[in-house]
Amino acid sequence: xxxDDLIVLLLLGLIVFQFWQIRALxxxxxRFAANYCKQHNLQxxxxxxxxxxxxxxxxxxxxxxxFMFEFSANRESLNRGFxxxxxxxxxNIDVPAYPIN
Numbered sequence: 001x002x003x004d005d006l007i008v009l010l011l012l013g014l015i016v017f018q019f020w021q022i023r024a025l026x027x028x029x030x031r032f033a034a035n036y037c038k039q040h041n042l043q044x045x046x047x048x049x050x051x052x053x054x055x056x057x058x059x060x061x062x063x064x065x066x067f068m069f070e071f072s073a074n075r076e077s078l079n080r081g082f083x084x085x086x087x088x089x090x091x092n093i094d095v096p097a098y099p100i101n
Contacts, residue, residue: 022052025065029085033069036093045070045078055086062087073098 037044051066081095
């Protein structure tokens with residue numbers, strides 16, 4: 001095995017590791033959105049990741065993931081909320097005013 005092969009293998013391993021890490025964070029975000037909707041008596045419709053980038057949070061290099069989630073408060077209208085995860089922490093949530101019964 002040559003040094004070039006070893007570098008390619010390490011890079012491939014790093015890519016796979018980062019993919020799994022982002023996937024785990026996305027699953028955490030899905031659970032967060034479901035819990036948020038349950039606590040506020042909302043019906044969760046969908047969750048989607050809208051942006052992924054590396055950044056610093058509390059002096060650590062972490063993945064910054066932005067999510068959009070759709071929910072219904074009265075089972076007739078559809079609303080969109082947004083939240084930001086920095087690492088494993090939800091740091092910002094933005095939910096518009098919505099009609100309730």
